[in-house]
Amino acid sequence: MARDVISTDYLVVGCGQSGMGFVDSFLDVSDADIVMVDRRTAPGGHWIDAYPFVRLHLPSVTYGMGSTPLGGEHIQTNGREAGLYERATGSEIAGHFDTVMQQRFLASGQVRFLPMTEYVGDGMLRSLVTGDVTRIEVRRKTVDATRVGGEVPETSPAPFEVADGVRLVTPSQLSRLKGPAPGYVVVGAGKTAMDACMWLLDQGCPPDRITWVRARDLWFNNRFYLQPGHLSPHVVDGTASIVEAVARAATVDEAYEYLEAHGVIFRLDPSVRPTVFRGASCSETEMEKLRTIRNVVRLGRVRRIEPESILLEEGNVATSPEYLHVHCAAPGLPSHPTRAVFTEDTITIATITRASIAMSSAAIGRIEGLDIPTAEKNRLSPPMPPLTHPVRYLQTILSGLVAEQAWREHPPLRDWADHTRLNLTKRFPGQADDPGIRAARARLKESAGAAFENLARLVAEADQLEPSA
Numbered sequence: 097m098a099r100d101v102i103s104t105d106y107l108v109v110g111c112g113q114s115g116m117g118f119v120d121s122f123l124d125v126s127d128a129d130i131v132m133v134d135r136r137t138a139p140g141g142h143w144i145d146a147y148p149f150v151r152l153h154l155p156s157v158t159y160g161m162g163s164t165p166l167g168g169e170h171i172q173t174n175g176r177e178a179g180l181y182e183r184a185t186g187s188e189i190a191g192h193f194d195t196v197m198q199q200r201f202l203a204s205g206q207v208r209f210l211p212m213t214e215y216v217g218d219g220m221l222r223s224l225v226t227g228d229v230t231r232i233e234v235r236r237k238t239v240d241a242t243r244v245g246g247e248v249p250e251t252s253p254a255p256f257e258v259a260d261g262v263r264l265v266t267p268s269q270l271s272r273l274k275g276p277a278p279g280y281v282v283v284g285a286g287k288t289a290m291d292a293c294m295w296l297l298d299q300g301c302p303p304d305r306i307t308w309v310r311a312r313d314l315w316f317n318n319r320f321y322l323q324p325g326h327l328s329p330h331v332v333d334g335t336a337s338i339v340e341a342v343a344r345a346a347t348v349d350e351a352y353e354y355l356e357a358h359g360v361i362f363r364l365d366p367s368v369r370p371t372v373f374r375g376a377s378c379s380e381t382e383m384e385k386l387r388t389i390r391n392v393v394r395l396g397r398v399r400r401i402e403p404e405s406i407l408l409e410e411g412n413v414a415t416s417p418e419y420l421h422v423h424c425a426a427p428g429l430p431s432h433p434t435r436a437v438f439t440e441d442t443i444t445i446a447t448i449t450r451a452s453i454a455m456s457s458a459a460i461g462r463i464e465g466l467d468i469p470t471a472e473k474n475r476l477s478p479p480m481p482p483l484t485h486p487v488r489y490l491q492t493i494l495s496g497l498v499a500e501q502a503w504r505e506h507p508p509l510r511d512w513a514d515h516t517r518l519n520l521t522k523r524f525p526g527q528a529d530d531p532g533i534r535a536a537r538a539r540l541k542e543s544a545g546a547a548f549e550n551l552a553r554l555v556a557e558a559d560q561l562e563p564s565a
Contacts, residue, residue, distance in 0.1 A: 104131040108239040112141015114445040115241030117457030120161040125465030133213040140193040146186040147267035155181030176381035239443040252426035257400040277420040284424030285310040287376040303388040311397045313370040317377035336539040343546035431482035438473040446479035449496040455518045487558040
């Protein structure tokens with residue numbers, strides 16, 4: 097039985113990028129009362145649990161809350177990413193979220209934050225500390241900001257058996273080593289595994305002491321084509337290449353070959369065709385360094401690790417009880433079926449533009465502030481499909497272009513999109529006349545019609561194959 101009752105206009109469930117991005121943007125256009133709840137002890141979502149050496153995929157300037165700068169927003173002048181915008185560390189991001197919560201949300205008087213609290217449904221909240229239950233009356237809408245949150249190894253058990261005598265650590269534990277190991281076995285194919293391998297190499301670990309177990313190979317964005325601000329002409333160029341690739345391709349593989357030939361995407365091993373694209377990005381210098389790891393195991397998913405053997409779906413490989421095995425096989429991004437972002441009494445935060453949850457959640461906040469019917473709000477907020485097949489990334493880019501164009505029909509939304517720092521393609525003064533941008537936009541316009549027509553066929557073919565995948 098509920099012990100207390102609280103009342104609010106909006107209940108926001110989840111206080112990571114999705115929930116906070118929505119609230120940060122919505123506060124600019126609404127005087128509504130908002131209650132935010134999260135199971136963690138502080139705002140920040142999965143960043144609270146992330147490993148110490150984690151960094152953003154993309155430049156800091158396009159992440160976090162649009163109201164508050166993240167990092168120095170400068171182009172790096174040294175290191176392996178010289179010439180690219182800086183990327184925030186995990187601790188910088190967590191600090192950013194806390195600053196926004198304290199100095200903007202709570203200071204506004206419109207927001208209440210209940211940490212260590214879960215929403216159990218049916219208008220009920222439960223404290224994870226005391227177990228006390230509180231009824232919450234929501235006058236307008238409940239916002240679900242949990243469906244796009246990622247899972248990290250620190251909070252997600254290894255999806256394989258581990259025998260006694262096996263040294264298994266998470267990436268966070270890897271960074272707290274008390275002594276060296278004769279070998280390191282990194283299990284996982286995504287960004288976390290890539291980060292763990294890069295961290296080992298950066299610490300001076302010889303590549304031949306690293307074994308990388310990858311159930312499948314992934315495509316990666318070339319980070320050069322995802323640079324905002326003064327470098328945003330590269331974004332337009334990369335987007336034009338994607339539209340051209342879709343327009344010309346007879347198959348999804350052909351589209352990716354075109355993009356690879358134009359340097360827009362990478363694969364770790366040129367001899368192995370990736371089967372997945374989850375949207376992760378990588379710089380050229382990172383890719384070159386990762387390719388120095390030659391001990392790569394591709395025998396399907398790990399089933400069990402024993403002191404002297406790793407048992408996989410398609411065979412076994414030797415290991416050692418002295419080796420350190422690094423669990424990087426958390427599910428990562430979720431793959432929930434899509435649902436409408438807006439109903440009359442709910443909002444489900446989703447990626448709706450160019451695979452950027454920061455821009456997407458902020459846009460949803462602005463769209464909620466428009467005095468328009470629910471059907472129109474949903475037209476402006478097409479939820480992107482989960483990235484379960486390479487065609488989905490292409491679908492995301494083209495669908496995002498349509499949504500962003502539709503935003504221009506609503507002046508308040510258009511003006512916000514043109515000025516928010518979260519917009520990867522925001523133009524700087526003088527860029528409209530840049531010859532490179534004009535040429536790329538002409539390429540995009542020329543290929544758009546054929547691209548959308550061809551995409552429908554590529555998606556239909558993937559839909560036929562995916563249920564059996």
